[in-house]
Amino acid sequence: MxxxxxxxxxxxxxxxxxxxxxxxxxxxxxxxxxxxxxxxxxxxxxxxxxxxxxGEEELMPAEFAHRIIGGENKIRVWREFRAIADRELAEKAEISAECLSQIESGERDGSFGTIKKIAAALKVSLDDLA
Incomplete structure (x- = not known):
């Protein structure tokens, strides 16, 4: 060469x-x-x-990334990636399980404060849920 x-x-x-x-x-x-x-x-x-x-970065398997790219609710995908039950996430985020369910299903938008609590409970940034 x-x-x-x-x-x-x-x-x-x-x-x-x-x-x-x-x-x-x-x-x-x-x-x-x-x-x-x-x-x-x-x-x-x-x-x-x-x-x-x-630990500042993490890798997500393609299966979960494709779900996000495909438009699935990011909170649900991250919750399932973290293997956290919906009630457990609601408890960690200090919101009702019903509220979380409605946010994940798209029936309602969470307030900034609620999404911030969910992001903290999932150990992700707000950008990851935006």
Whole structure:
């Protein structure tokens, strides 16, 4: 494999204001952009793995993610993912089981305060339920 540094060709020019510019073939420029994107992607993966190791992030099985993507009630999906019974979640969130049932079925919208309590009981962010 050829070292990309040795194959990059650049010409330097000076502007009227004294700024020095590098001019390079488009193919070299595109390779450089790709390398920078790969490096940024690798760093993002490292950061995610670190957050995963500390518990700041978690992985959700595709089965549950697909249910959310498909439009199923996010509270119900998270509750079932966490293996929490509806009455247990209602108790933890300090709301009635009937209220939780109505929110999960879409019969009623929960207030901000109620959704905040449910999010805390599920140990998810409000964004996860939005």
């Amino acid at each position: 050829t070292d990309k540094k040795s194959t990059m060709r650049a010409q330097f020019i000076m502007t009227a204001t004294g700024e020095r510019l590098a001019v390079m073939p488009e193919a070299d420029y595109n390779r450089m952009l790709e390398a920078l994107e790969d490096r940024a992607d690798a760093e993002a993966v490292r950061e995610f793995k670190a957050r995963l190791a500390t």
